[in-house]
Structure formats: structure tokens, C-alpha cells
Amino acid sequence: MLIDTHCHLDKNDYDNMEEIINNMKDNIMIASGVDLETSLNVINLCNKYKNIYGTIGLHPTELDKYDLSVMKKIEENLTNPKIVGIGEIGLDYHYGRENEKFQKEVFIYQLELARKYKLPVVIHSRDAALDTLKILRQYKDLKIDMHCFSYSLDIAKELIKLNVKLGIGGVLTFKNSKKLKEIVEYIDLKDILLETDSPYLSPEPLRGQKNQPINVKYVSKKIAEIKNISEEEVEKITSLNAISQFDLR
Numbered sequence: 001m002l003i004d005t006h007c008h009l010d011k012n013d014y015d016n017m018e019e020i021i022n023n024m025k026d027n028i029m030i031a032s033g034v035d036l037e038t039s040l041n042v043i044n045l046c047n048k049y050k051n052i053y054g055t056i057g058l059h060p061t062e063l064d065k066y067d068l069s070v071m072k073k074i075e076e077n078l079t080n081p082k083i084v085g086i087g088e089i090g091l092d093y094h095y096g097r098e099n100e101k102f103q104k105e106v107f108i109y110q111l112e113l114a115r116k117y118k119l120p121v122v123i124h125s126r127d128a129a130l131d132t133l134k135i136l137r138q139y140k141d142l143k144i145d146m147h148c149f150s151y152s153l154d155i156a157k158e159l160i161k162l163n164v165k166l167g168i169g170g171v172l173t174f175k176n177s178k179k180l181k182e183i184v185e186y187i188d189l190k191d192i193l194l195e196t197d198s199p200y201l202s203p204e205p206l207r208g209q210k211n212q213p214i215n216v217k218y219v220s221k222k223i224a225e226i227k228n229i230s231e232e233e234v235e236k237i238t239s240l241n242a243i244s245q246f247d248l249r
């Protein structure tokens with residue numbers, strides 16, 4: 001069994017959602033929201049499909065939608081048993097740092113929610129490694145997934161010390177991802193969660209096409225190749241990691 005720990009199954013992304021979900025057979029998906037609308041969509045999918053779980057929250061590039069009523073609605077849904085975490089949330093300085101303070105406030109607000117509801121978090125962090133690390137050091141009690149990990153080996157080591165899991169996706173299969181391949185070779189399989197970040201970041205040999213959760217198998221295959229172990233072993237260990245990380249049942 002494979003578990004895609006991070007994907008987006010937004011209505012606008014797929015013409016035939018049913019087919020995309022059927023392609024996963026009995027494998028499991030954790031769909032993620034980025035704002036209130038996509039979070040409510042995640043909840044609908046969770047209620048409809050047994051093998052879909054969800055995380056809900058406000059993404060750092062969607063902060064123009066921040067409003068206390070939005071945060072309240074997100075909070076109201078955190079007790080849904082299929083909602084297994086808050087995400088994706090975090091810091092993104094890629095487009096500039098002028099709202100850095102606000103990003104940190106909303107990030108911390110949601111980390112506090114995670115603490116209050118004893119939920120794991122899925123983190124988006126781009127061009128903001130040190131600030132993310134600094135904040136996460138205050139939340140060692142949380143179960144954290146650093147989704148689409150893209151930083152250095154040093155940052156990976158620091159995060160793993162905090163018991164953070166690294167979300168590894170299609171980027172690993174890209175020809176130019178030498179650094180990430182070295183990190184995956186170095187770190188223990190128990191610290192890895194498989195993901196696709198569908199519909200983005202399709203793995204090789206499908207790079208450039210619209211991604212979908214079943215393509216998580218290419219990520220698993222690549223990890224097996226890099227670590228010189230069987231695909232079965234990668235599937236087994238990473239699925240156990242995901243089940244324990246998100247307390248799936």
C-alpha cells in the first residue's frame with residue numbers, strides 16, 4: 001500500500017476527479033487545502049471516499065484571504081475524524097518578504113491550533129529555512145511534516161533532530177535534483193513521507209504533465225533505487241511512517 005501524504009484534489013484541477021481517485025485503488029491520499037474554499041472541498045472528499053484523509057489550513061501565499069471568520073470555520077472542522085492535520089501552512093518568501101511579520105503571525109496562529117487540537121501539521125516553507133526552523137523549535141511537541149523538502153542537508157539534519165519528517169515527492173526524480181538525491185541517500189527511511197503535491201511536480205517520466213496521486217509510485221521507486229533496497233520495503237516503511245505521523249485509522 002502506498003500513501004500519498006500530500007496532494008491537492010481541487011475541483012478546478014481535474015476534469016474527472018472520480019477517475020483520478022479510482023486510479024489510487026486502495027492506496028491512501030491525504031488531500032490538502034490552501035484556503036477556506038479548498039479546505040471545505042477537502043472535507044467533502046474525505047466524507048465521500050474512505051481512502052481520502054485531509055489537512056486544512058491557510059497557505060502563506062493565500063493570506064489575502066485571512067479573516068477571523070475564515071480561521072474560525074477552519075477551526076470548527078478540525079474535529080472531523082477524517083481531518084488528520086493542519087496544512088498546508090508555513091512561510092514563503094519567494095515573492096518577497098514585505099508581509100513577513102504577518103506570515104509568521106498566521107503560521108504561529110495555526111501552530112497553536114495544532115497544539116490545541118493535538119493535530120499534526122503539514123508545512124510549506126520556501127526561501128524561509130532559518131525562520132521556519134526558529135519557529136518550529138518552539139513546537140517540538142507537534143508532529144511535523146516538512147512537505148516538498150527542498151533545503152540543504154544541514155537543514156534536513158536540524159529538522160530531523162526536532163523529529164520532523166521530510167515530505168519527498170516528484171522533484172527527487174528530476175535529473176537536476178542531485179542535492180535532494182544525496183539527502184535521501186543520507187537520511188533514514190523512517191524520516192521520509194512520500195507525497196506527490198498533485199497536480200504539481202509530476203515525476204519523471206511524466207514531468208510536465210498534470211500530476212496525480214498514483215504517481216507516488218515513481219517517487220517510491222526512485223527512493224528504492226537511491227537506497228538500494230526493494231520498492232516493497234520503501235512502501236512498507238513510508239506507509240508505516242504516514243500512519244503513525246497522521247494517526248490514520
Ligand SMILES: [Zn+2]
Pocket residue numbers: 006007008032088197
Ligand atoms: Zn501542496
